[in-house]
Amino acid sequence: MDKAWATRSGLGWLGKNTNVLRKGMGSWFFIGEMIVDATFNYDGPAADHCGSCTRCIDACPTDALYEPYKLDAAKCISYLTIELRDAIPVQFRENMDSWMFGCDICQDVCPWNRRAPDTHIDRLKPTGELTGRTYDFWEELNLDLYRELFRRSAVKRTKFEGLKRNISFLKPKTPDL
Ligand code: B12
Ligand code: SF4
Numbered sequence: 001m002d003k004a005w006a007t008r009s010g011l012g013w014l015g016k017n018t019n020v021l022r023k024g025m026g027s028w029f030f031i032g033e034m035i036v037d038a039t040f041n042y043d044g045p046a047a048d049h050c051g052s053c054t055r056c057i058d059a060c061p062t063d064a065l066y067e068p069y070k071l072d073a074a075k076c077i078s079y080l081t082i083e084l085r086d087a088i089p090v091q092f093r094e095n096m097d098s099w100m101f102g103c104d105i106c107q108d109v110c111p112w113n114r115r116a117p118d119t120h121i122d123r124l125k126p127t128g129e130l131t132g133r134t135y136d137f138w139e140e141l142n143l144d145l146y147r148e149l150f151r152r153s154a155v156k157r158t159k160f161e162g163l164k165r166n167i168s169f170l171k172p173k174t175p176d177l
């Protein structure tokens, strides 16, 4: 339960989009834990800085954020494109926009993320191999190219069949995915 420990330890607060946010970084970070046999001078929980903002809830295309701080994971595009092994339920297909693996809409619209700096870690930066590809490129993706592009990538979690399923719901002629 990474978020529970992160909020308790003062790393940040749980935003209404259900991600942990930190001033100066927004939510653009992963969380990890180290289990050690030492006692540290630890911080208390961080204050909530969401205020009256509801941008993430308003922007969620599938209403997965059904109330502040609450997410119905089964409606989240992230779940539908990464974790779900069956066909994507019909009612969500129209709202999936151009997301073929995960979704960041509720983070993109967050004012704290808009002010956050880009990553300085090269491995996390987009590579030319993936950006600016056309719909036709992705539609024609075969198993060999999939293995080459996503070697050592988390995208393998959805498997080739899952990624092809997601691609089939992209809108044709999307110029820049
Ligand atoms: C399952 C899971 C998902 C599910 C459900 C998401 C969710 N919000 O719960 C799906 C597939 C939808 C998902 C999507 C995404 N995820 Co995810 N996900 C997880 C995972 C593996 C477990 C989270 C979980 O158990 N949720 C279930 C419910 C019960 O959690 P909850 O309601 O938030 O629970 C809170 C309270 O109920 C309370 N609570 C509940 N039980 C307990 C028990 C105790 C003892 C305590 C004290 C408190 C407590 O505290 C919880 C945290 O505040 C964590 C990694 C981990 N091991 O923790 C990553 C994690 C939450 N995901 C992450 C990310 C990045 C994403 C995506 C952005 C990926 C993407 N680009 O598509 C999206 C964001 C969607 C969104 N708006 O949240 C990051 C978040 C980083 C951050 N800055 O907050 C994590 C922490 C992974 C990581 N190690 O960095 N994810
Ligand atoms: S990741 Fe996308 S679908 Fe999931 S809650 Fe956020 S905006 Fe909604």
Ligand code: SF4
Binding pocket: 015, 016, 017, 018, 021, 049, 050, 051, 053, 054, 055, 056, 057, 106, 109, 110, 111, 112
């Ligand atoms: S968009 Fe607004 S309400 Fe949502 S997490 Fe960010 S600050 Fe909080």
